[in-house]
Amino acid sequence: MKLLVTGGAGYVGSVCAARLIESGHEVVVVDDLSTGHADAVPDGARFVQADIADAAGSLLADGFDGVLHFAAKSLVGESMQDPAKYWNGNVLTSLRLLDAMRDNGTPRLVFSSTAATYGEPEQVPILESAPTRPTNTYGATKLAIDHAITSYAKAHGLAAVSLRYFNVAGAYGRFGERHTTETHLIPIVLQVALGARPAISIYGDDYPTADGTCVRDYIHVADLAEAHLLALAHTVEGEHQIYNLGTGTGFSNREVVQTCREVTGHPIPAEFAARRPGDPAVLVASADAAAKHLGWEPERADLRTIIGDAWEFTRARA
Numbered sequence: 001m002k003l004l005v006t007g008g009a010g011y012v013g014s015v016c017a018a019r020l021i022e023s024g025h026e027v028v029v030v031d032d033l034s035t036g037h038a039d040a041v042p043d044g045a046r047f048v049q050a051d052i053a054d055a056a057g058s059l060l061a062d063g064f065d066g067v068l069h070f071a072a073k074s075l076v077g078e079s080m081q082d083p084a085k086y087w088n089g090n091v092l093t094s095l096r097l098l099d100a101m102r103d104n105g106t107p108r109l110v111f112s113s114t115a116a117t118y119g120e121p122e123q124v125p126i127l128e129s130a131p132t133r134p135t136n137t138y139g140a141t142k143l144a145i146d147h148a149i150t151s152y153a154k155a156h157g158l159a160a161v162s163l164r165y166f167n168v169a170g171a172y173g174r175f176g177e178r179h180t181t182e183t184h185l186i187p188i189v190l191q192v193a194l195g196a197r198p199a200i201s202i203y204g205d206d207y208p209t210a211d212g213t214c215v216r217d218y219i220h221v222a223d224l225a226e227a228h229l230l231a232l233a234h235t236v237e238g239e240h241q242i243y244n245l246g247t248g249t250g251f252s253n254r255e256v257v258q259t260c261r262e263v264t265g266h267p268i269p270a271e272f273a274a275r276r277p278g279d280p281a282v283l284v285a286s287a288d289a290a291a292k293h294l295g296w297e298p299e300r301a302d303l304r305t306i307i308g309d310a311w312e313f314t315r316a317r318a
Contacts, residue, residue, distance in 0.1 A: 001232070002026040004064050004106075006052045006097065007071030008045065009036030011179070012112065012165075012221060015172045016068060018042040019225040028064075030055055031071065040175060053093040056100035066108035066235075067101060068228060069094065072142070075181060076116070079137035090141040095148060102156050108235040109149065110228055113162040115244070115283060117143040124250075125217075125286035128164075128242050135278045150240040159235035166217040166246035166285045168224055170306040176221075176313030186218070186307060189257055190314045193266035200268060202253045204275035215250035215282040220300035220309070230294040243294065246285025247301040255303070263307045 003020060007013040008029030013036070020027050027045040030052050041047045048055060052071050060067075073079065073089040094111075101109065116139030117132045134140045152158045169186045171177065177187050191197045205212040227245050234241070251259075261268050290296040300306060 001065035002063065003028070004059060004067045005029045005045070006067065006069045007031055007036065007112075009033060009038060009040045009047070010070060011175075011177045012168060012224060013068075013070035014040040014042060014175045015221045016070070016225045016228045017045055018172065018175055019222075019229060020068075021045060023229060028059065030059060035180065037178065042175070051093075053096045056097045057103065060100045060104040060106050063104075064106050066110070066232060067097065067106060068110045068232070069097060070112045072112065074138060075183060076136045076138050077183070079141070083137045086137050086141045091144050091148075094145045098148060098152050098158075101158065102152065107237070108159040108232065109161070110231045110235070111145065111149060111160065111162040113146055113164045113242070114139060114142045115164050115166045115246075115285065117146065117164060120280050121283065124282050125246075125248055125284045126244060127286050128244055128289055146242065153238055153240040157238045158240070159237045160240045161231040161235055162240065162242045163227055163231060164242065164244045165224060166219055166244070166283060168221050169218050170220040170222065170300065170309040171313035172222045172225065172309070174313070174316070176310060176317070178317060185216075185253065185256055186260070186310055187314070189260045189268060190264065190311055192268050193260060193264040193311070194314065194318055198269065200257060200270050201273045202257065202270055203273050203279065205272045206275075207281040209252055209281055211252050211254045213253035214279055215252045215284065217246035217248070217250050217284040218303060218306055219246050219298060220306050223298040223300050227290060227294065227296045230296050234294050241293070243290040244285040244287055245290060245296075246287050247298050248285060248287055249301060250282055250284040251303050256307075259303050259307050263304060263311050
């Protein structure tokens with residue numbers, strides 16, 4: 001298939017674009033490089049540096065079989081401080097993309113959504129039927145896009161799948177996580193191991209969990225990419241399917257830091273700080289629906305494997 005990958009110079013987008021090319025698809029990456037990196041665009045992809053909101057119409061006029069939409073603003077804290085950046089950058093941009101797909105007859109879409117659409121869960125593991133009550137602007141914009149996709153699927157026959165990620169980590173060869181503003185635990189801990197930070201701050205040690213720290217579901221980015229390939233193959237005209245992507249297993253912040261110590265051989269000093277407002281104690285996905293309907297099963301769910309691949313990428317970049 002001929003596929004347009006928006007945000008394909010970013011972390012998840014670059015890995016998915018690489019896997020699409022390896023699977024024999026023709027890939028065009030569009031990215032404005034506001035947070036992505038030109039050298040992360042995989043070999044074999046045609047790269048267009050542009051804002052997707054401006055370029056979608058002219059690009060899709062070339063004729064595409066589908067779009068994988070990763071381009072988004074994704075910093076939770078920033079989304080609360082500058083909501084306009086997120087409503088414009090995420091929602092309006094996605095609406096323009098949907099309009100361009102409709103106008104050019106692009107039949108299928110796989111959308112990069114997020115577990116942040118659920119907010120504070122009533123129960124774990126989290127099912128797709130759980131109430132969606134996002135607690136931040138970022139999650140609210142992703143949920144708004146999901147609603148828009150549902151409308152376009154019903155009205156225009158779009159075949160769409162939204163994939164709600166939990167905590168993505170790891171690396172795939174030369175493609176890995178390197179955000180200018182890093183907010184994710186594993187890469188921050190690995191920066192301590194490299195000597196780029198003096199210590200890691202763990203926010204809260206009094207949660208109702210086994211060791212008092214938050215528990216999160218970590219998914220390897222390569223497993224995530226496989227889910228996108230499967231989703232692409234399982235789109236249905238006029239339907240918008242939504243699936244959670246996680247391993248169904250949670251690891252605490254203490255466990256993550258300790259595993260990073262074991263993988264890197266570095267002591268990694270840790271300091272405890274006050275809880276951050278809005279941090280749920282446990283976020284773990286039920287991925288049963290993705291297994292049943294897409295045939296997806298994570299193959300790299302072991303925390304040491306996830307951290308080991310991230311560490312190899314981090315050291316290579318350093």
